[in-house]
Amino acid sequence: MIKLPLDWEIYIEKHSSPLLEILDEIERQTYLRTTFPQMLSGKIQAGFLHFLVKLLRPDRILEIGTFTGYATIAMASALPDHAVLDTIEADETTAAMASEFFKQSPWKNKIKLHLENAEQFLRHTSLKYDFVFLDADKENYPKYYRLIKPLLNPGGLWITDNVLWSGKVLNPGDGQAQAIDRFNKLVNEDSGLENYLLPIRDGLMLIKHKD
Numbered sequence: 001m002i003k004l005p006l007d008w009e010i011y012i013e014k015h016s017s018p019l020l021e022i023l024d025e026i027e028r029q030t031y032l033r034t035t036f037p038q039m040l041s042g043k044i045q046a047g048f049l050h051f052l053v054k055l056l057r058p059d060r061i062l063e064i065g066t067f068t069g070y071a072t073i074a075m076a077s078a079l080p081d082h083a084v085l086d087t088i089e090a091d092e093t094t095a096a097m098a099s100e101f102f103k104q105s106p107w108k109n110k111i112k113l114h115l116e117n118a119e120q121f122l123r124h125t126s127l128k129y130d131f132v133f134l135d136a137d138k139e140n141y142p143k144y145y146r147l148i149k150p151l152l153n154p155g156g157l158w159i160t161d162n163v164l165w166s167g168k169v170l171n172p173g174d175g176q177a178q179a180i181d182r183f184n185k186l187v188n189e190d191s192g193l194e195n196y197l198l199p200i201r202d203g204l205m206l207i208k209h210k211d
C-alpha cells in the first residue's frame, strides 16, 4: 500500500519547486511491483538531492544502490549537459525496472546503469567523482567508507543515506545498526574529512575532503 504523506511533508512539497512527474510514476510502479517499496528515497530527499546537484553542477555522479531509479532520475535531471551519472545495482529485477524508466526519460544518455556488485565496481573503477550518493547494503558501509573515499574528487560531495537507521544507531543492537554507527564514527574521526549529519528522513551524512 502506498505510504500517505504527513501534513508537514505536504507543506514542504507545496513550498518547494515542483518535482518531475516521472518521479510520481516511478513511485507508483515501485509500490505496485516491488516487495520493499519503502526503500525508495521519497519526495523530500529526492528534492534535496536534485537541488544540490543543480547547485554544485558535478561532472560525474556515482550512486550506489539504484533500486527503481527514483533518486537517479532526481539527480540526473539536474545535471549540466556534459555530465554523467554512474548508478550501481546488484539486483537484476530492480535494475531492469530502473532501466525501463531511464529509457523513457530525456536523461537516458546521461545515466550509465551498471548491473554489478558495488564492491566489485568500486575496486575496479578508475573514475573519480564530484558527487556520490551511497544508499545500498548497510552492513558494508564501513567497507564503502574505505573504497569510496579515494574516488571522491577534492571539492566533491559524498552523501550517505540512512545514517540514523530509524534511531537504532543510538543503541546499535543488530549488525546493520552497528555497521552504520561504525561508518558514522569512521567518517567523523577521519582528520582528512569534514562531515555533517543532517536529520532529513532517515539521516543523511554529508561528507567532503578537508580543504
Ligand SMILES: C[S@@+](CC[C@H](N)C(=O)[O-])C[C@H]1O[C@@H](n2cnc3c(N)ncnc32)[C@H](O)[C@@H]1O
Residues within 6 Å of the ligand: 039, 040, 041, 042, 064, 065, 066, 067, 068, 069, 070, 071, 072, 088, 089, 090, 091, 094, 116, 117, 118, 119, 135, 136, 137
Ligand atoms: C535503499 S535501495 C536504493 C534506493 C534508491 N537509491 C532510491 O533513492 O530510490 C538499496 C538498493 O541497493 C541495492 N544493493 C544492495 N547491496 C548492493 C550491492 N552490494 N551492490 C549493488 N547494489 C546493491 C539493492 O538491491 C537495492 O536496490
